[in-house]
Amino acid sequence: MNILEKITQNKSAFSKSERKVADIILANPQTAIHSSIATLAKMSDVSEPTVNRFCRRLDTKGFPDFKLHLAQSLANGTPYVNRHVEEHDGPDEYTKKIFESTMASLEVARQSIDINIVNRVVDLLTQAQKISFFGLGASASVAHDALNKFFRFNVPVVYFEDILMQRMSCMNSCEDDVVVLISHTGRTKSLVEIAQIARANDATVVGITSKNSPLSRECNLVLSLEVPEDTDMYMPMASRIAQLTLIDILATGFTLRRGGKFRENLKRVKDTLRGSRFEKRTDN
């Protein structure tokens, strides 16, 4: 995707003159996007068609199209080509990289989401008698967060960390209940079992998990998030952020569906917290 990355990668496949062009562009990409093909050719000390051929080699339609791609790469705030954290990275580098990769993952997640399913899940949630959120490990905190959000809506909402409690809760579920199961991989055995139990008791099971996973096959509805996880760190990071954002979306859809008066009620819930807080000074 990123064209600057592409240039450095393919550099070896370029010809001598094309490499001249590549060097000039990499050295000063900001100037490149504001130059015509003629000036760029002169700067690189090659002919204009060479610049054009260079652009095509990078799978762009031509020079103007190349400039567009380049402009986008520069805009992303991704001067750093590699978003993966490396051994020798200092705090400034890994901070930058983690922010950038998180944002990039959100972008990917956004594109992978099926709006129709979002809508249907919101439908289900608004009509539910009881809503349960279950997840294990890293996804437990996501379920925890969902509890916090939906609790404000004054609907019966359930969350357990303990798998036995989760099972018991699902055994007692009935037709108008919705069980939301969260798992990045969708391979956690006990969650799959819980999905089965919930369905056996006529509850509707919604999975926030990956497509074609064992868990997804047990769900009535699957909100799949295809998030590239940086496996170097051996920790779920981006996937969990995407799940949380999805929770935000469901919660938002929920409040919108309930209408304006409902939102006023939310405000009251928030105001209730005031007693537990220090007042904000009004002099700033």
Place this chain on the structure above:
Amino acid sequence: MNILEKITQNKSAFSKSERKVADIILANPQTAIHSSIATLAKMSDVSEPTVNRFCRRLDTKGFPDFKLHLAQSLANGTPYVNRHVEEHDGPDEYTKKIFESTMASLEVARQSIDINIVNRVVDLLTQAQKISFFGLGASASVAHDALNKFFRFNVPVVYFEDILMQRMSCMNSCEDDVVVLISHTGRTKSLVEIAQIARANDATVVGITSKNSPLSRECNLVLSLEVPEDTDMYMPMASRIAQLTLIDILATGFTLRRGGKFRENLKRVKDTLRGSRFEKRTDN
């Protein structure tokens, strides 16, 4: 900076025909950057010079320059100008808006972070005898997530939801303990009290909270995150994502500080989970 925002802002200052152009571009910016001035003029049902004049009114050098700016704005992940969810928004709109506002908030958060403090906090954490993560309400799930991450590092790590448990834990803390307190507003009374208790017992208190808040004044180190929160929804959304990303950064810094061997250990922790999961089919 962002040209799409600029268009909607200046929309009232435009002439009738220019507004036609603005509408077409706002409706389909992705198409606009790949069109010539002629096709865009035809789509907007105006003449080519009108499009050109439109571009100049937005302080660009001309149509190609305008396309460059537009491309950059789109790359930034900010196609829709208004990121605030509104009453009448459909699922596609609020989904898009929430993703975009979340990403935008991360960008703001990134810029507000003080790398030096990140580095010092990582220092503290690597040297800590015991690490505690406490938060209440929406921040509880962030603390919960931090527990999940740091637990993998094989360091004594503590997390409680219950404020009495939090207090007791802090009373028993000693010099080499680090207490991380998470609160978006920094005005939650009991958390401020916990900070005081922890400090009285010689623990180092790190706050993930906003600058100049009551909580921040009680901390030894403050990682301040200035995140614009969309208060219309009366729910913490973006702030919490930023906090989680910060936790990711601290965890990453922690593993990097500990070196390569430590990371192998992490892999083993992850592998241990395998027994509780369904195997991934290898045929895809």
Place this chain on the structure above:
DNA sequence: ACACCAAATGTAGTAATTTTACAACTTTTT
């Protein structure tokens, strides 16, 4: 070492695109 072939590069002309200059039309003001 020379001839030959293929790949690479440049030249010059062509096509597409954008911009300018000016004329016609609309709207507003007096």
Place this chain on the structure above:
DNA sequence: AAAAAGTTGTAAAATTACTACATTTGGTGT
């Protein structure tokens, strides 16, 4: 109601990018 200011479109000019072809370069086999 006429003039002025502002807006929009037409057509030509200028810029810019692209194509076809010619030349050069570098490598390979005899």
